[in-house]
Amino acid sequence: MSVEKEVMPGDKEDAIRNKETEGLSQSQIVFRRFVRHRAAMISVFVLLAIFILVFSALDFSLGPIQIPGWWKFSYLDTPELRFEDCPGGVTGCPTLDMIPFLDGDGVVVGQHPFGQDNIGRDYFALVMRGTQRSLQVMIIIGFIAAVIGTVVGAIAGYFRGWIDALLMRFTDFIIVIPAIIIGSVIGYHIGNLGAIFLAFYLGLFAWTGLSRLVRGEFLTLREREFVDAARVAGASNRRIIFKHILPNAIGVIIVAVTLLMAGAILLETALSYLGFGVTSPDVSLGLIISQYQESFVTRPWLFWWPGVFIITIALCINFIGDGLRDAFDPRQRRKLSLKDKLSGKRAADVGGSTK
């Protein structure tokens, strides 16, 4: 899809490029390419920042581990509604002020940085809780789908024959059902069991696209010489699959899973918006948007903040996926900057001995 070769790469440019990858392993090359993808790198840092912010702000429990949050309210608290200095007599407007100096009071976080909802709940806590939920759902869906999809695709592609036919027919059965339909059917009845269950069940139906990709990859890779060599050397099927073929297919899998996770977060928010996903009293970004969309005119912050978080997360993941795809694509060539050309030329002039 994003093959971005240059039309006629000169020999000299090729030499510069080859020089860059001299003596590096495949993963090092991929890593270097990824790091060079500016949008993807920015996205990685933004996403990390969101993760840290979201999971440290509120109390977060993972099984027996309890991590207390640093934020003073929980999403269930209902502190008093703030009346003072809100424009137009609205209550609970946000106290966050990001503009330094210009409006006189500098950067202020204040009591309720994202404002309060109509009954006074701290909106920062609500949004943090919702983002926690959405991220958890996303990761669980991504993980389960990755495992099932890879295993099904690998088995089908490696063993071919009737196993392949059986598994792929089954994949076809599920792929035909639109994600939103299957999600609603599950979500409407499982949703009240909690977001984690919902994510788990959604993951059970999200692997189909990935398994097709992995199967295709395995079908081509299994015909390659190194697989024959491994088989002649007496490697077992399991060893060939996991040690020889899977590492070569990992690029496709990682990219597909990343993009799948971007889809998963949008699916979860859409389901919660429809009322078929996470249900109150629990909080999810889609749910709070649907709860407060009527108050867009009077309390716009109730609408903007959850949206900003959904979009930022999905955008970051999409960019990371794009960066990964470019990094794993062997046909991918970087556009050389002027600096590269100059330094490459100098290196060529001195005889190419220095790097």
Next chain:
Amino acid sequence: MLSYIARRLGALVVILFGSSFILYNLAAISADPLEGLRQSTEPNAKALMESLSRDLRLDLPPPLRYFLWLRGVLGIFTGNFTLGETREYQNVMTELGTAIPVTVRLVFAATIIAIILGVAMGIVSALRQYSRFDYSMTFFAFLMFSLPIFWVAVLLKQYMAIEFNNFLSEPNISLSWLVAISLVSGIFWAGVISGGKRQVVGIFLGVTAATAALIWILDAANWFIEPQLGIIGMTLLAVATAYGITQLSTGVANKEALRSALAVALLLGAIGYFPMQWVLELSNKGLMFLGLFALVPLLGFIASRIFARVDQGPVMRTATISGYVVLVLLFLDRLMQAWLPYMENDAVNFRPIPTIGQSKAELTLYGDVNWWVGTLDVMVHLILPTVALTLISFAGYIRYSRGTLLEVLNQDYIRTARAKGLTERTVIMRHAFRNTMIPLTTIMVADFAGIVGGAIITERVFGWTGMGTLFNKAITGFDLNLLMGVFLVTATLAVLANLIADLLYSALDPRIRVGSGK
């Protein structure tokens, strides 16, 4: 070929059977229709539960109930096809029959617009690879990928409907808006056309000034209350259309094509402007549109005979396409003339852009509504959902057409074409674009089927009563028959679209032969 299609249809039936079985059981197991009654304290709760169990055949396990449902579907062979009844004892088939046209109307325009815009943007983006325009298009596409439609919808309702209606009550464009719109349009077109530094600055200044002047004229002429193209606007647009289509289709260097296109466009749009107004008022609209539809190729044919001696095919094609574009413009012009009567209707009362609904039923209560006002009403209700759906779905086309075109441009036959000395226009439109469209077509077909499923959320947000509403009812009301009906429609569409996409692929690309391998 026929045996291939037959085989594929067979597989299709198997897939539909398997997936409906899975969904039916999933829905039946996860839902308990008696849940509400179980907790009920009404004295007749037990009797109600019994009658409900009898109605829904709850005495049978879900897999067996599925076959009861399937018997109705298989009735298609014996002539008593039925999808069962809903919980309210409505026939599912009739419910679907009223819902499907609504949903199709909802997604049809959006899909077409998304395809045209997306492919155009993607191609420009690929031709200007690594330019600022390319980067901003990439960012824009990713942003659209990441937008939840229900979120966009709220924004659209506020800014495109409510605020725009407020603006229409006093349609004066403020200076800041004028400057902002002009600048955006200037930057956009400078990015699209590109070139040397001097050229870019020139284009930017020119387009900015032209946009500002256009908006100022529109504003001064009170255009937002009484919009129309008029005979002057139509003449200008007809000439522009003829030039544009000729450039894309054969290149303006082909004088015969240019003359034919101009002739047909002007004949319909300028000379024929007033007669066409009369034609458009004919009472039998269906026949009228059919007649116009047939007239245009005829005009194109005649023009090609008059103006061109050799190579009449492309000339006729160019003239015909131009004719159709002018026809659409005429249609729009006539709709614009219905704008004022529409706004004056008391049901609308100068707030024309609605936030929800699919048409205003009360329109006829407040006066005479002719066909054009009625059509305008439907169109106006389509605006917000169409914009929302287009925004969401055209990002994919941008990315995909960009990637495909870049891949095609690297092929040897493109280098050959360039080496032969063909113009860049010919290389791109004839050699590259056509080959780009092959994989794109298959995506489009599959996408159209997918978007019907995706319309569920859109319908909900904009208060339409189509398939999404039925689906919603089915889920919340534990209505298995209704759910399966909705699913059967979307799934059949999806698998059929896949089949059509494969057949199209082999029809468009002779290298791919379906049914030969395997």
